Every structure is written in C-alpha cells, then in structure tokens.
Amino acid sequence: MPETVRLTINGKPVSVPVGTTVAAAILRGGEHVFRRSVSGMPRGPLCGMGICFECRLTIDGRSHQPSCQTPCRAGMDIRTDGL
Amino acid sequence: MVSEREFEVVVVGAGPAGIAAACAAAGCGKRVGLVDDNPEAGGQIWRFGAPEGEPWFERLRRSGAEVIPGARVFDHPATGVLHAERDGERLDLRYEQLILATGARERFLPFPGWTLPNVLGAGGLQALVKSGLPIEGKRVVVAGSGPLLLAVADYLHSCGAVVPVIAEQASSRHIRRLAFTLAALPGKLLEAARRRLSVLRTRYLTDCWVVAAEGDGKLAAVTLQRNGTTWREPCDYLACGFGLVPNLELPLLVGCKVERGYVSVNEWQRTSIPGVACVGELCAIGGVDPALASGLIAGYTAGDREDKAREHFAALRRARKFASRLEAAFALREELKAIATPETIVCRCEDVPLGKIAGQHNWRSAKLQTRCGMGPCQARVCGPVVDFLCGWPAESVRPPLFPVEVGRLVDSR
Numbered sequence: 001m002p003e004t005v006r007l008t009i010n011g012k013p014v015s016v017p018v019g020t021t022v023a024a025a026i027l028r029g030g031e032h033v034f035r036r037s038v039s040g041m042p043r044g045p046l047c048g049m050g051i052c053f054e055c056r057l058t059i060d061g062r063s064h065q066p067s068c069q070t071p072c073r074a075g076m077d078i079r080t081d082g083l
Numbered sequence: 084m085v086s087e088r089e090f091e092v093v094v095v096g097a098g099p100a101g102i103a104a105a106c107a108a109a110g111c112g113k114r115v116g117l118v119d120d121n122p123e124a125g126g127q128i129w130r131f132g133a134p135e136g137e138p139w140f141e142r143l144r145r146s147g148a149e150v151i152p153g154a155r156v157f158d159h160p161a162t163g164v165l166h167a168e169r170d171g172e173r174l175d176l177r178y179e180q181l182i183l184a185t186g187a188r189e190r191f192l193p194f195p196g197w198t199l200p201n202v203l204g205a206g207g208l209q210a211l212v213k214s215g216l217p218i219e220g221k222r223v224v225v226a227g228s229g230p231l232l233l234a235v236a237d238y239l240h241s242c243g244a245v246v247p248v249i250a251e252q253a254s255s256r257h258i259r260r261l262a263f264t265l266a267a268l269p270g271k272l273l274e275a276a277r278r279r280l281s282v283l284r285t286r287y288l289t290d291c292w293v294v295a296a297e298g299d300g301k302l303a304a305v306t307l308q309r310n311g312t313t314w315r316e317p318c319d320y321l322a323c324g325f326g327l328v329p330n331l332e333l334p335l336l337v338g339c340k341v342e343r344g345y346v347s348v349n350e351w352q353r354t355s356i357p358g359v360a361c362v363g364e365l366c367a368i369g370g371v372d373p374a375l376a377s378g379l380i381a382g383y384t385a386g387d388r389e390d391k392a393r394e395h396f397a398a399l400r401r402a403r404k405f406a407s408r409l410e411a412a413f414a415l416r417e418e419l420k421a422i423a424t425p426e427t428i429v430c431r432c433e434d435v436p437l438g439k440i441a442g443q444h445n446w447r448s449a450k451l452q453t454r455c456g457m458g459p460c461q462a463r464v465c466g467p468v469v470d471f472l473c474g475w476p477a478e479s480v481r482p483p484l485f486p487v488e489v490g491r492l493v494d495s496r
Binding site: 017023024025034039049051064068 | 202330
C-alpha cells in the first residue's frame, strides 16, 4: 500500500497517494472544470508545468495557486472555481 | 517577510542544463544556489526522479550546491539580485555570476475547441500522469509535432493508456529524410522511439493534424485531417503540442541579447551581459544532450576552469548538429495557420478570439485594443501563437514575470 494523504476538494474528503499534485488529485476525483474563464467557459489544466495558469485555484484560502505545481499536503482545503 | 540568500553562482532552472551547471560550478569550489519553481529538481524531462537522471541527481547531492525548489523568480530589479516568491514569501537571491537554465515550454496552436477541459499539451498530459493522474484504459490522441509526441505516446502506453493515433504534422518526406540521416547518429531519441512504435501498435500518421475538438463541458472527440480527408476520433484526452519554445522571459528581463528566437551566447555560454550565462534550450531547442554539455561548459567557466569547460565543446557541437536536423524535419507547415477560425480563442487568459486580433497591426495595438496577452500567463501561451499566425515576435517583458501578490512587491523587512 502506498502512503496516502487526506485533503478536501470542494469540501469533500479525498485520499491520494503521496506525491500527487493538486491538479492530478482533482482529475482523479472525476472533476474536469478547474475554473471558469473571463467569459464563463470551462477550463482545466493545459501545460502541466506552471506556465499557462489555466489550472489555478484556491488552496487554503489563497487564490490563483497553480495546482499542477502544488503537491498535495495533509489537510489541504482545495476550492475549484468551476462550480 | 523578505528573506535573503547570497551565492557566488545562482543557477535558475533545475532541469538537466541547470543541474549540470550547478554541479560543475560547485565542483570548482563555488558557493552555488540552484533555484526552480517546481517542487523538485529534474525539470520537465526528469520530473519526479526519472531513472535516467539518477546519476545526475546523485552528483548534485554530492556537489555541495544548495537546491532551492518551489521558488519562482519574478524580478531582476538590479544587477546582482533576483526576487523570487517561495511559500507565499519573497526570497531575494544575491549573485556574483548568474546562469539561466529556464528551459522551454510547449508551443500550442489554436483550433476550434482547444480550450475544452482534457485538451492538454503532450508534455502537459505526461506531467500530469507522472504527478498522479491515472490514465489506464483511457483513450488518448497524441498530436502536434516533434519527437516529444513519440516519447509521450510511449510513456502513456506504458501506463495503460490506449493511443489510437499519433498525428504528426510534418511530411512523410521530411521524416524519411531525417530517419535516413539518423543512421549516422545512433542512440538518439527518434531511433529509439521508432523501435518502440512497433510495440505501441498505434498509427503514426505524418501529414496529419487536429482541426477541431468537441465535447459538452469536456473533450469527447477530435477531428483529424490528412491528405484532404477528415475523420472523427473519439477520445478521453488530447495530448497536443507543436514543438518547444524557449522560456526567454528572464533572459530578456536581465537584458541578454536575443537573436532569431534564442539567446546569443559565445563558446563559453556567456551572454551579452557580463557575468550572465545561458544554457540548454534557451540557446537552441535540443533536449538532454546539448543541455548537459552547455550546462557543464557554463558551470566550469563560472568556476574559472576554462580547461574543463573546453572538454565539452565537441559534445555540444555534435548534439547541436543533431538538434538542427530535428528542427528542420519538424518545421511547422503553412496549412496550420488556417485551422483557427475568427471565433477561435487565441488568448485563453482574456478570451480573445482570432477575429479580434487579426484586425490589429502589431502586438502593442493587440494588447491595448483587445487585452490579448495581458492575463496571468503574460502571453507565454498566446505569444508563440501570435508570432506564428501574425508574424509579431514578442516585444518586451516587464516585471513581475509571474503573477505575485502585491505584498511580494514591497520591501517589508
């Protein structure tokens, strides 16, 4: 059994393997819309390397965090803006 | 809070080029800081401790260079100092010599539907899978251009993905000519990938490209075109990238001279700015081999060991020769300019469609009139698109190079 970390995504508790990034954790949970664009279009990760900012979301109350470059940590509170 | 660190040599970017530079300079006794915005060293190609990079990770651990991950450099306010953001706080890095190894990003080209969730870069999807996205049993169309497509398809297949087709825009004539010349350059990426293709049981189609993506809220299928025929290919993900473009923002901010899309360097990897060297993809797209050689040259030069730097000149020359052949074979075809319609989004940050930009006459007016390139990515995605579609190269960069909180910009020591 690989080690896991527990965190919440939009209030829902999830458990992911250690080393998983926040972006991958969200996609694992079946969510594809990370945020809405300025005109309301659904968006998800594009570059996977912290360049495009399409996967940005709110982590522990701090907005605009690049989820593809952020490893999951125990107790993190993740909020997508795509709801 | 602002913290400050001082090094004799600061290396920005911990991919192969930056790691090699840091190892070489530290090996000469220099105090070296190696900073990177990712959680770990390795860059894109050696992400999450790839086994190919292990000898270099080991060398780095023994080198004495200090690795500072998770730090994003956003300003160069004066000679000798960089400002970075780390864990929500500012980190000032003082240097005597600076080696920039900021690498490259994928080039994206817009087509109808490319903003849909689950349309990703080829390297982008690979990075996500490496960082925990399960891909087993998923259908992934790999498209765009360049040797990266083969490497990505191979990786995804090894993780259990179904890759029905690899769509390469380059012509079969160019690819055949390249394969022919590769006989003289054994052990290279394409050759290895060609061997793997038989294992993949996928179709590698040259002269083929994506013309549209469709889906309700997320990707469901792509439309491919080849020799005047189009067809639909259902898929869960599209991994699509059209080669690589160097991350020139920091070299430009520092003032390094850039020519024909790359930083100009001399044989020692020194730029037009005294004390500043550039290495790896910043000088020419070429992958791991030229990255390592140029990194070693810059690192030994920074450590005043020109004799040791010189030992890597031949390796760099060989690697660059191979890379220029690749670049010629995978040159982007003119037809790709006709895929985007006037309604297709070009600037994803500000949702600016091509039709609005086409009415402008340069970058400046496009920015002022349409907000193209003014969003969080600072034209990192749409810049190369606009350069390709409209022929307007990027004009200038300004700090902050990345979005940072206002608190990071003020000195609050």
